[in-house]
Amino acid sequence: MPHRVVIVGGGFGGLYAARSLARAAVEVVLVDRRNFHLFQPLLYQVATGALNAGDISGTIRKALKRQGNARVWLGEVVDVDPVARRVLLRDGTLEYDSLIVAAGLRTNYFGHDDWAPLAPGLKTVEDAGEIRRRVLLAFERAEREEEAAGRVPWLTFVIVGAGPTGVELAGTLAELARHTLRGEFRAFDPRQSRVILVEAQPQVLPSFPPRLSVATLRSLRRLGVEVRTGCSVVTLDALGVEIDCGRRRERIAARTVVWAAGVRGESLAQVLARGTGCRLDGWERVLVGPDLTVPGYPDIFVIGDLAHVEHRGAPLAAIAQPAIQEGRYAARLIQARLEGRTLKPFRYFDKGSMATIGRADAVVQFRGRGFSGFFAWLAWLVIHLIYLIEFENRLLVMIQWANHYIMRRRGARLITAGDAWAGARDPQHEAGRHSVHENTVPSAAKRTPVSPP
C-alpha cells in the first residue's frame, strides 16, 4: 500500500503540493469542500461586476485530471486524529501517512461576529456575489428614492480596511460609479456617490513601504475615494458606521459597508491546536517549525495562508507566492523522507507583492524596493495572467479585461437571489418580513410613486 498524502484545501498551497507529488511513489488525496480552485487575487473584480466567478476559477478535478496518483475528494474536514493518523470528514474518514493542511483564512471581525451580516468580507465566491448584489441594489434603490436626502446613504459605500483588498475594492467601486454607471440613472448622477476607505493604521497599504503608501493615497484620491486613515470602526449597524479617529468621532450614513479589515485562520487551525497542542498566532494561524510541520508531529504540515512562517522577522503575507513555495517544499520533503533523505529548512524566495488601484494603476514592492503607476499595473497584469491555473481561462479573462479597460464596461452585473440583505440590513422595513423568494428583489424603504422627471 503506497504512502498516502492527504491534502486539505485546493488553493494555491494545496494544489501546488499535489502537483509537486506527481512523480512521487505516493497516493495523493486532495480534500476540499468546494469543487473548484479560486483565483482569489481577482475576486474583487467579481465583487464589482467585471468578471464572472467562472472566469477566475477552475475545477480542482480538472487541474489534477492527468495526475494518475491523485484523487480529488469533495468533503469537509471537521477533525484530525494525529495519533491514529486520520482526518474525520463530515461524512467519512480518511487515513493518512502524511497530512498537508492548507485550509486558508476567513474574514476576521475581531470579536464582532454580529457585524458579518451587516458588512460582508471578500473571501469566497458567495462573498463576492453578495457584495455585487448590495452595491448594485443600492444604486437601484437610490433611483427609487423621492428625495435627494434619502439617496445619500444608498450612494455612500464604506470599505473598512486599506490593505490590498480594501484598496482594490475602493478603487474599482469609485470607477464603477464614475464611469461604468454614468448616464444609466434618471434620478441622480452616479458620480454623486461617495466611496470612503477607513483604515486604523496611519497609512493605506500598511504592509508596503511608506513611499508606495503615499503613491497609493494619491491615486485613490485622484479616483475620488475619500480616505480616513487612523480611524477605526466603533459601531456598525444597518444604517452606517461610526468611526473613531482619535481626537474626533464621525458617523457615516451608509447602506453598504464592506469588511476588508482582517483575516483569521479557518477553524481547522483550532482543531489542530486541540489535537496536537500546537500554538496559534494572533490571527489563529499555526506556528510551524522550520520544515513547515507541526512541532512534535513531523507527518503534519501546515502551509499557505494558514501557516505562520517567519521571514526577515515578520510572518509571510497571505498571498499566493508563499503558499506555492510552501506547497512545493512540503511535497519535496515528503519525497526526500521516503528516500531516506531530509531537506534544509524552508526558505522563502521573495517575488514581491502588489496591489492595483482602479484602472491602469498599481503598486509593486520587491525586496524592499518598489514602483507604482502604469508599468506597475502592467507587471501586475502579466503576473496574474501567468499564474491563472486554468489555462483555458487566461485568454478569456484577458479579453474581458481589455474590454473593461478600453470600454470601462462591466459585463457581469446580475443581481441574483439572496435573502440576507433585506432582512439584515433593513430590519424595520416591510419587505424584510417577507421571505424573499427566487424571483423577487428586496423592495425600497417606502411606497414611492414615480415622480415624473
Next chain:
Amino acid sequence: MPHRVVIVGGGFGGLYAARSLARAAVEVVLVDRRNFHLFQPLLYQVATGALNAGDISGTIRKALKRQGNARVWLGEVVDVDPVARRVLLRDGTLEYDSLIVAAGLRTNYFGHDDWAPLAPGLKTVEDAGEIRRRVLLAFERAEREEEAAGRVPWLTFVIVGAGPTGVELAGTLAELARHTLRGEFRAFDPRQSRVILVEAQPQVLPSFPPRLSVATLRSLRRLGVEVRTGCSVVTLDALGVEIDCGRRRERIAARTVVWAAGVRGESLAQVLARGTGCRLDGWERVLVGPDLTVPGYPDIFVIGDLAHVEHRGAPLAAIAQPAIQEGRYAARLIQARLEGRTLKPFRYFDKGSMATIGRADAVVQFRGRGFSGFFAWLAWLVIHLIYLIEFENRLLVMIQWANHYIMRRRGARLITAGDAWAGARDPQHEAGRHSVHENTVPSAAKRTPVSPP
C-alpha cells in the same frame, strides 16, 4: 404630463416595446423584478457549465441607457387596477396611461407543485445554477461511492419533456459525461452515465415537423441519449421516477431529474383575469384580441410568452421572435393612437424556430419546411449571436463557444452555495439535517473510507 407607458417585464417583448417607443412622445417606465435581461435560449449552456450567467445577460438599465424617455424600475408587480389605471408593486404604485404586460412564463408541474424541489425547471438563472450544481455534485458523489451499484442512481440523469429545452439539455448532458468529464474520475468512467429523455408525446420535438423529429431522435441516440417517447411520469421522488408508457411501467433510479415538460403563465395572468375578466388558456396565458389588448381594456396589452396569439390555427410558440414582433406592434399602436390613427391587427411574420442537439447539430424549421445537421447548427449559431442584445457579450460568448466546441471544455463548472438539495433530495440522510452553510457541500450517503484504487 406625457402619456405614460408602463411595461412589466424586461424580456424580449418588454425590451423591444420600450425601444420601439424611443422616439414617441411618451414616458416609458419598464418595471422588472430582476435588473437584467436574460438571453433564455442559451440558459441550458449555463445549466451545463459551458457559459456563465453573466455571459448571457445584460442589465436592462444599460440597454435603455441612451433612451431619454425611458426609466427602469426595479420592483415586483403584484396587482393591476384597470379602472384607476394603476399597477401595484410590492412596495409602491405606478400610474399608467398604457400598460404592456410581458411577464412571461414559469415552469408548469401540472398540479404536482411538490415535484418542484425534486426536479428543477429551467426558466431562471437560479434554475440553471441549481441544475448545474446537482449534475456536478452527482458525479462527485458517485466518485465517493464504494460499490458500483451505489453509483448508478448518481450517474443516471432523467430529463422530463422533449421540447427544445429538454432536447438541448439531454444532448449537452450526454456530451458533458462522454467528453468533458472523461478521465477526471478514478472510481468510474463518466461514459457509464445514462441520460434518459422522457416525453409523453409519441415523438421528440412534438411541435416540429415529423421529419425533424426523426432526425433529432437519430442525433440524440448517436450522442447516447436514451429516449422514451409516449411515456409520462407518474411518480417522482428523491430516488427516481416511475414512468407510464401505456402497456408497461418503468421505474428509473435517478438522483438527478430535470423538469422541462411544460410552462404556464406567470401569476400576473391570473391577476389580470381577476381584474379585467379576461380569459386564460390552458397554459394560463392571456387570450388577447387581434390588437394584442385585453378585451374591453384597449389600454392594456399582453405580449410575449404570456399572450395567447393565434397564428394559422395554433398559438404562437413561446420563443423570442413573436415576443419581439408583438413588442414592436404594441409600441406602434400606442404611437398611432396618440396621433389619432389606428393599425391593422397584429400579424406574425414567421422567421422559423430551431433547436440544437449537442455539438454542431441542430434542427431548423421555417414555414413548414426544415433542415437539420451541421448547417442548421451554423444557422442557429449565427442567429443567436445576432440577437444577443448586449453587444459587448457577443464576441466573448463566441469565443467561449469556440473554446467549448473545439476543446469540449466547460469553463464554468462551479458548485456554489445552495441548501435545497441535501434536504430535498435526500431527506433520510444525515447531512440533510444540517443547515448547509456557505462553505459546505452536502455529504455522501454514508461514511466512506477511501478504498485505495
